[in-house]
Amino acid sequence: MDSLIPTDLLNRLFETAVAAADPMQVLPRVLGPRPPGRVVVVGAGKASARMAEAVEHVWGPCEGLVITRYGYARPCQGIEIVEAAHPVPDAAGVAATRRMLDLLRGLGPEDRVLALISGGGSALLCAPAEGLTLADKQAVTAALLASGAPIERINTVRKHLSAVKGGQLAAAAYPARMRALLISDVPGDDPAFIASGPTVGDTSTAAEALKVLEEHAIAVPEAVRRHLLAGSGVLAPGAQALSRCETIIVAAPVQSLEAAASLARGKGCAVRSLGDALEGEAAELGAQLARMAMTYASARLPGESPLVLLSGGECTVSLPENPGLGGPNVEFLLSALNTLDGAPGIWALAADTDGVDGAAEVAGALIGPESLAQARASGLDPAQALAGHDAHSFFAALDAQVKPGPTLTNVNDFRAFLIL
Incomplete structure (x- = not known):
C-alpha cells in the first residue's frame, strides 16, 4: 500500500470518489x-x-x-x-x-x-x-x-x-x-x-x-x-x-466508486464492489456489511493483498421523537462498529459525498480495530448511542469524524471497508 496507513487510504478513497464527481471536471467534457x-x-x-x-x-x-x-x-x-x-x-x-x-x-x-x-x-x-x-x-x-x-x-x-x-x-x-x-x-x-x-x-x-x-x-x-x-x-x-x-x-455514483477502486488497486489492494445502489435501514445494512467484512477477513491467507469492499447507495433512518444528532452514514458505521466488536484487521469509512450527513455539517466517520475499545475507555456506550440515533455525537467524542466541508457535488453515500 505504498506505506499508507489504513486511515490515510480510506480518506484518500473518499476524496477520490468526491473528486470524480466535481462539476469542474465533468461538465467541460459535455458542454x-x-x-x-x-x-x-x-x-x-x-x-x-x-x-x-x-x-x-x-x-x-x-x-x-x-x-x-x-x-x-x-x-x-x-x-x-x-x-x-x-x-x-x-x-x-x-x-x-x-x-x-x-x-x-x-x-x-x-x-x-x-x-x-x-x-x-x-x-x-x-x-x-x-x-x-x-x-x-x-x-x-x-x-x-x-x-x-x-x-x-x-x-x-x-x-x-x-x-x-x-x-x-x-x-x-x-x-x-x-x-x-x-x-x-x-x-x-x-x-x-x-x-x-x-x-x-x-x-x-x-x-x-x-x-x-x-x-x-x-x-x-x-x-x-x-x-x-x-x-x-x-x-x-x-x-x-x-x-x-x-x-x-x-x-453518477458508479463513476465515483470506479475512481476509488482504481486508486485502491494502484495501492496494491484487491477490490470487491458491492454496487452503487445499496439501500435499507442504515443500522441493518451496517451490521450486514460488517459481517461480510469479517467473513472475508477470516478467509484471508498469509501474504494476500489487502482487500477493499466498496459500496454506494442511500441508507435511511426511521426516527423516533426527539432523536439525537445523527445521519444515515454515521448510523451505518456505528452499527458496523458494534457488529465488528473489535475484530482485528478491519477499518471502515462511511460518508456522504455532499459533505453533509443527516443533521450535522459532517460527512461521516471512520473506524478501526481499536475504535470500540477507545470508545468504552472514554465512557462512551455505542449501543446506547445507536438506540438514540446519536451517532454524530458519538464519533465527535471519539474524534473520528470525516469533515471535508461543502464538497460542491453530490453522488450519494460512499462506504469502504479495508481488510488487512
Missing part, C-alpha cells in the same frame, strides 16, 4: 461550444452553483439563476446564485423558484436553456402546487424524512405537491429548447427521481403519492389530501411541452 443566440442557465441542487461556475469557466459570463444549499454558493460572473434550505424547504427557495419560472416563461422557440440539476434540488427547487402553502410542504417533507421512507417514495410525493417538479420546469421553458445536465444522487440513476425530475415526465399518480403517505403513517394536512385526491400537474413522459428538452446524466 461543447456555447450555442448562438440567447442562452439562459437555471438549476438547483447541492452541486448547482459549482456546475454554474464550470459553465462560465467554459462559456464565459451567462444569464441565469441557480439555487443551492446554504454555504454551497460559488462565485459566478453572470449567473445569480441563491442559497436556500435543505432538506426542508424555506421561503428563500420558494421566492427564487418563482423568479426562475418567471424567467423561463418569457422565452421563445429560438432561445436555449441549460438546466443544471443535482441532488438536493427536491428541497431547493420549491414551488407549492396551487392551493398548497410552504408550511404544507415543510410538514410533509419533515415527516417523510423522519419516517425512513426510501428517497424514490419521498420524491414521488414531492413532485405531486409541486408546480415545478415532474417535468414542470421544462414545461415552463417550452417552446425554448432545453438541455438538462444532471448529477445523480439516487440509486439506479433514474432522472425522474433526481431532484424529483424537474425536466422529465413521470408515470406515477397523485393516488400513488397519497398511498405513500398513508403507508408511512404521515399526518397529512387537509389541503394536501384534497390536492392529491384531485390529481396534480405532473407531466407524462410523452407530453408536447417536454419535446424540446434533452436530459443527460453527467456524473
Whole structure:
C-alpha cells in the first residue's frame, strides 16, 4: 500500500470518489461550444452553483439563476446564485423558484436553456402546487424524512405537491429548447427521481403519492389530501411541452466508486464492489456489511493483498421523537462498529459525498480495530448511542469524524471497508 496507513487510504478513497464527481471536471467534457443566440442557465441542487461556475469557466459570463444549499454558493460572473434550505424547504427557495419560472416563461422557440440539476434540488427547487402553502410542504417533507421512507417514495410525493417538479420546469421553458445536465444522487440513476425530475415526465399518480403517505403513517394536512385526491400537474413522459428538452446524466455514483477502486488497486489492494445502489435501514445494512467484512477477513491467507469492499447507495433512518444528532452514514458505521466488536484487521469509512450527513455539517466517520475499545475507555456506550440515533455525537467524542466541508457535488453515500 505504498506505506499508507489504513486511515490515510480510506480518506484518500473518499476524496477520490468526491473528486470524480466535481462539476469542474465533468461538465467541460459535455458542454461543447456555447450555442448562438440567447442562452439562459437555471438549476438547483447541492452541486448547482459549482456546475454554474464550470459553465462560465467554459462559456464565459451567462444569464441565469441557480439555487443551492446554504454555504454551497460559488462565485459566478453572470449567473445569480441563491442559497436556500435543505432538506426542508424555506421561503428563500420558494421566492427564487418563482423568479426562475418567471424567467423561463418569457422565452421563445429560438432561445436555449441549460438546466443544471443535482441532488438536493427536491428541497431547493420549491414551488407549492396551487392551493398548497410552504408550511404544507415543510410538514410533509419533515415527516417523510423522519419516517425512513426510501428517497424514490419521498420524491414521488414531492413532485405531486409541486408546480415545478415532474417535468414542470421544462414545461415552463417550452417552446425554448432545453438541455438538462444532471448529477445523480439516487440509486439506479433514474432522472425522474433526481431532484424529483424537474425536466422529465413521470408515470406515477397523485393516488400513488397519497398511498405513500398513508403507508408511512404521515399526518397529512387537509389541503394536501384534497390536492392529491384531485390529481396534480405532473407531466407524462410523452407530453408536447417536454419535446424540446434533452436530459443527460453527467456524473453518477458508479463513476465515483470506479475512481476509488482504481486508486485502491494502484495501492496494491484487491477490490470487491458491492454496487452503487445499496439501500435499507442504515443500522441493518451496517451490521450486514460488517459481517461480510469479517467473513472475508477470516478467509484471508498469509501474504494476500489487502482487500477493499466498496459500496454506494442511500441508507435511511426511521426516527423516533426527539432523536439525537445523527445521519444515515454515521448510523451505518456505528452499527458496523458494534457488529465488528473489535475484530482485528478491519477499518471502515462511511460518508456522504455532499459533505453533509443527516443533521450535522459532517460527512461521516471512520473506524478501526481499536475504535470500540477507545470508545468504552472514554465512557462512551455505542449501543446506547445507536438506540438514540446519536451517532454524530458519538464519533465527535471519539474524534473520528470525516469533515471535508461543502464538497460542491453530490453522488450519494460512499462506504469502504479495508481488510488487512
